[in-house]
Amino acid sequence: xxxxxxxxxxxxxxxxxxxxxxxxxxxxxxxxxxxxxxxxxxxxxxxxxxxxxxxxxxxxxxxxxxxxxxxxxxxxxxxxxxxxxxxxxxxxxxxxxxxxxxxxxxxxxxxxxxxxxxxxxxxxxxxxxxxxxxxxxxxxxxxxxxxxxxxxxxxxxxxxxxxxxxxxxxxxxxxxxxxxxxxxxxxxxxxxxxxxxxxxxxxxxxxxxxxxxxxxxxxxxxxxxxxxxxxxxxxxxxxxxxxxxxxxxxxxxxxxxxxxxxxxxxxxxxxxxxxxxxxxxxxxxxxxxxxxxxxxxxxx
Amino acid sequence: xxxxxxxxxxxxxxxxxxxxxxxxxxxxxxxxxxxxxxxxxxxxxxxxxxxxxxxxxxxxxxxxxxxxxxxxxxxxxxxxxxxxxxxxxxxxxxxxxxxxxxxxxxxxxxxxxxxxxxxxxxxxxxxxxxxxxxxxxxxxxxxxxxxxxxxxxxxxxxxxxxxxxxxxxxxxxxxxxxxxxxxxxxxxxxxxxxxxxxxxxxxxxxxxxxxxxxxxxxxxxxxxxxxxxxxxxxxxxxxxxxxxxxxxxxxxxxxxxxxxxxxxxxxxxxxxxxxxxxxxxxxxxxxxxxxxxxxxxxxxxxxxxxxxxxxxxxxxxxxxxxxxxxxxxxxxxxxxxxxxxxxxxxxxxxxxxxxxxxxxxxxxxxxxxxxxxxxxxxxxxxxxxxxxxxxxxxxxxxxxxxxxxxxxxxxxxxxxxxxxxxxxxxxxxxxxxxxxxxxxxxxxxxxxxxxxxxxxxxxxxxxxxxxxxxxxxxxxxxxxxxxxxxxxxxxxxxxxxxxxxxxxxxxxxxxxxxxxxx
Numbered sequence: 001x002x003x004x005x006x007x008x009x010x011x012x013x014x015x016x017x018x019x020x021x022x023x024x025x026x027x028x029x030x031x032x033x034x035x036x037x038x039x040x041x042x043x044x045x046x047x048x049x050x051x052x053x054x055x056x057x058x059x060x061x062x063x064x065x066x067x068x069x070x071x072x073x074x075x076x077x078x079x080x081x082x083x084x085x086x087x088x089x090x091x092x093x094x095x096x097x098x099x100x101x102x103x104x105x106x107x108x109x110x111x112x113x114x115x116x117x118x119x120x121x122x123x124x125x126x127x128x129x130x131x132x133x134x135x136x137x138x139x140x141x142x143x144x145x146x147x148x149x150x151x152x153x154x155x156x157x158x159x160x161x162x163x164x165x166x167x168x169x170x171x172x173x174x175x176x177x178x179x180x181x182x183x184x185x186x187x188x189x190x191x192x193x194x195x196x197x198x199x200x201x202x203x204x205x206x207x208x209x210x211x212x213x214x215x216x217x218x219x220x221x222x223x224x225x226x227x228x229x230x231x232x233x234x235x236x237x238x239x240x241x242x243x244x245x246x247x248x249x250x251x252x253x254x255x256x257x258x259x260x261x262x263x264x265x266x267x268x269x270x271x272x273x274x275x276x277x278x279x280x281x282x283x284x285x286x287x288x289x290x291x292x293x294x295x296x297x298x299x300x
Numbered sequence: 301x302x303x304x305x306x307x308x309x310x311x312x313x314x315x316x317x318x319x320x321x322x323x324x325x326x327x328x329x330x331x332x333x334x335x336x337x338x339x340x341x342x343x344x345x346x347x348x349x350x351x352x353x354x355x356x357x358x359x360x361x362x363x364x365x366x367x368x369x370x371x372x373x374x375x376x377x378x379x380x381x382x383x384x385x386x387x388x389x390x391x392x393x394x395x396x397x398x399x400x401x402x403x404x405x406x407x408x409x410x411x412x413x414x415x416x417x418x419x420x421x422x423x424x425x426x427x428x429x430x431x432x433x434x435x436x437x438x439x440x441x442x443x444x445x446x447x448x449x450x451x452x453x454x455x456x457x458x459x460x461x462x463x464x465x466x467x468x469x470x471x472x473x474x475x476x477x478x479x480x481x482x483x484x485x486x487x488x489x490x491x492x493x494x495x496x497x498x499x500x501x502x503x504x505x506x507x508x509x510x511x512x513x514x515x516x517x518x519x520x521x522x523x524x525x526x527x528x529x530x531x532x533x534x535x536x537x538x539x540x541x542x543x544x545x546x547x548x549x550x551x552x553x554x555x556x557x558x559x560x561x562x563x564x565x566x567x568x569x570x571x572x573x574x575x576x577x578x579x580x581x582x583x584x585x586x587x588x589x590x591x592x593x594x595x596x597x598x599x600x601x602x603x604x605x606x607x608x609x610x611x612x613x614x615x616x617x618x619x620x621x622x623x624x625x626x627x628x629x630x631x632x633x634x635x636x637x638x639x640x641x642x643x644x645x646x647x648x649x650x651x652x653x654x655x656x657x658x659x660x661x662x663x664x665x666x667x668x669x670x671x672x673x674x675x676x677x678x679x680x681x682x683x684x685x686x687x688x689x690x691x692x693x694x695x696x697x698x699x700x701x702x703x704x705x706x707x708x709x710x711x712x713x714x715x716x717x718x719x720x721x722x723x724x725x726x727x728x729x730x731x732x733x734x735x736x737x738x739x740x741x742x743x744x745x746x747x748x749x750x751x752x753x754x755x756x757x758x759x760x761x762x763x764x765x766x767x768x769x770x771x772x773x774x775x776x777x778x779x780x781x782x783x784x785x786x787x788x789x790x791x792x793x794x795x796x797x798x799x800x801x802x803x804x805x806x807x808x809x810x811x812x813x814x815x816x817x818x
Contacts, residue, residue, distance in 0.1 A: 026782065062782070229554070
């Protein structure tokens with residue numbers, strides 16, 4: 001059975017350093033869709049065990065009020081990742097983010113360790129989902145195979161910092177260095193029917209540039225974006241909130257398709273536009289997003 | 301005896317102070333009050349100079365003596381040099397048993413602690429104290445009682461003679477040789493002298509201290525020559541960078557911005573938000589952000605503020621400049637933009653008594669629609685504590701908190717649910733400084749609670765569905781679920797201070813802290 005959370009709404013995934021209890025104690029007040037509780041890069045080498053301790057107790061004791069709890073483990077090239085998984089699964093995380101994923105086998109290794117931890121701590125099999133961060137040219141080139149390799153995998157995310165180094169480009173602020181990866185990853189993710197997330201924007205003084213980038217990745221089809229500061233959340237959610245005319249149109253499309261299907265009509269027009277069944281899923285997605293954004297109170 | 305906010309006020313304190321326990325906000329409403337008489341020495345000699353060569357000479361001429369009360373204002377905030385300079389001279393001259401009656405004291409006055417320890421200063425009356433003086437009082441080093449009273453309460457106490465000032469020392473950015481004082485035009489401008497006006501009116505002697513002597517007449521005077529006995533010129537009265545700083549950089553702390561948004565939503569969705577409404581706010585990051593958000597909505601809906609009051613900052617002055625506020629009434633300036641804004645003909649200086657005195661014929665605070673305040677703690681009875689830290693040590697000031705909260709139709713307190721590991725929303729505040737009956741709405745990062753005594757506000761906010769509404773008990777429970785219920789702070793039996801209500805009754809007492817033992 002597919003984990004019902006696999007396709008949940010993930011417009012914003014906010015990175016939080018597990019080394020800082022004050023950050024992980026109540027991030028839900030900012031209303032991100034997911035929090036990314038980080039055991040990897042943000043945590044100093046000598047603080048890894050302390051970060052795990054804070055993470056475990058936060059997951060165990062705190063109510064994150066419906067916000068998805070994703071844990072970024074240390075890389076599978078370190079000696080830390082297995083214990084990270086045990087702590088995260090024992091604490092009650094929803095998902096694990098695998099850093100530096102390059103091959104399907106990386107995902108399979110983590111999947112195995114997660115399954116083992118689920119058994120060890122008495123959690124239902126398949127309750128913990130996975131996502132893969134692609135941080136190298138190799139990872140991006142293998143995107144479709146990575147997306148296809150595990151039922152648990154809900155999506156892939158571009159990790160721009162490492163990726164740009166790997167392809168020997170600088171981060172320009174224009175996004176030109178990520179063009180190929182973004183386009184390739186979104187196609188791969190859609191081919192495999194998983195989600196796709198964009199990399200972080202780190203210049204907090206340039207909120208205009210941030211908004212531009214969010215508008216671009218939204219237009220490209222990304223499901224959401226990694227976030228480094230709560231200030232960025234309202235902007236992403238605003239961009240991802242369907243506009244009133246789109247909601248009205250989607251509502252009409254769904255109602256008309258339901259009606260015409262019953263009458264055996266395949267193609268028809270709504271507001272002068274030719275509509276067929278191919279529009280159905282898109283319209284449903286618009287209504288789901290509108291509901292999640294609090295702008296749709298209809299009965300669909 | 302338990303007072304109206306259920307605080308135990310010991311009989312001995314009622315006896316020593318001659319005061320009554322707090323009996324509710326409207327206990328004194330309509331009662332007749334007698335103001336004390338004023339002593340004035342006539343200055344008829346047209347060859348006389350009011351200039352004295354130094355503080356020492358001023359003290360001698362003003363008949364300084366053991367047991368006297370000296371007063372100060374706090375317009376120079378943390379840049380103040382006057383209090384220390386005067387007290388050092390008093391100390392040097394060997395006077396003992398001095399009462400300081402200040403509109404407020406801060407960390408700038410840490411050097412007074414040795415004078416508390418050696419018995420030079422034995423009583424303090426102030427809006428509150430920060431820094432080492434607070435620690436000294438809480439440790440029981442002050443021989444007499446510290447009386448913490450609001451800005452309005454101080455005016456009342458002086459007017460009724462409860463607080464009798466022997467010598468007032470009024471620092472002034474400019475003065476002429478005959479004592480016309482202005483808060484501008486000098487080296488250390490503070491804009492207004494509002495808190496010192498009552499000192500000028502009622503003190504036996506008034507000494508102006510300035511570092512910028514200007515030609516006579518220094519007009520229009522903010523405090524007139526008719527109130528001033530002597531003028532003393534010194535090198536420096538204050539540190540400008542600590543008096544009126546550049547405008548604070550807008551906060552980027554999302555938690556504060558979130559609370560500011562909730563606060564703005566409360567304002568714009570309650571019935572008093574209409575053209576001509578009145579508003580006061582503080583200087584914290586969330587308060588300033590609230591003013592900014594509010595300004596945006598005012599522009600969108602074309603709603604103008606009738607008048608703003610403060611404690612003013614750049615953002616309020618910008619509303620005046622942009623034509624979004626008709627008038628500003630000013631008792632203190634927190635940044636240089638506010639000082640410069642005083643050039644605007646609709647930016648008016650007002651005296652502290654006009655602002656907040658509870659027992660005159662009606663203060664400005666009574667005409668406020670909204671006030672946005674902060675608090676160290678708020679309890680489930682909506683009582684606020686803005687003076688005593690959760691560790692029991694005196695660390696803040698009442699300022700105009702109780703005055704504006706009582707006066708405004710909608711008093712909003714912004715308070716993060718947790719201050720570090722301390723729950724700011726709790727079952728009982730450490731010390732009550734503003735009674736719950738004055739507080740209408742509490743805004744936290746976890747949601748907004750409305751005082752059940754204000755069903756009208758609750759109904760308006762429910763209807764607008766604009767903020768996450770919680771009960772105050774729910775907020776307390778969330779706080780306790782995260783950091784646990786803290787153990788009560790342990791105090792010694794000795795009472796070191798009293799929190800005076802606006803009307804002069806006793807709101808609460810502050811006890812000596814017990815040293816913390818692990």
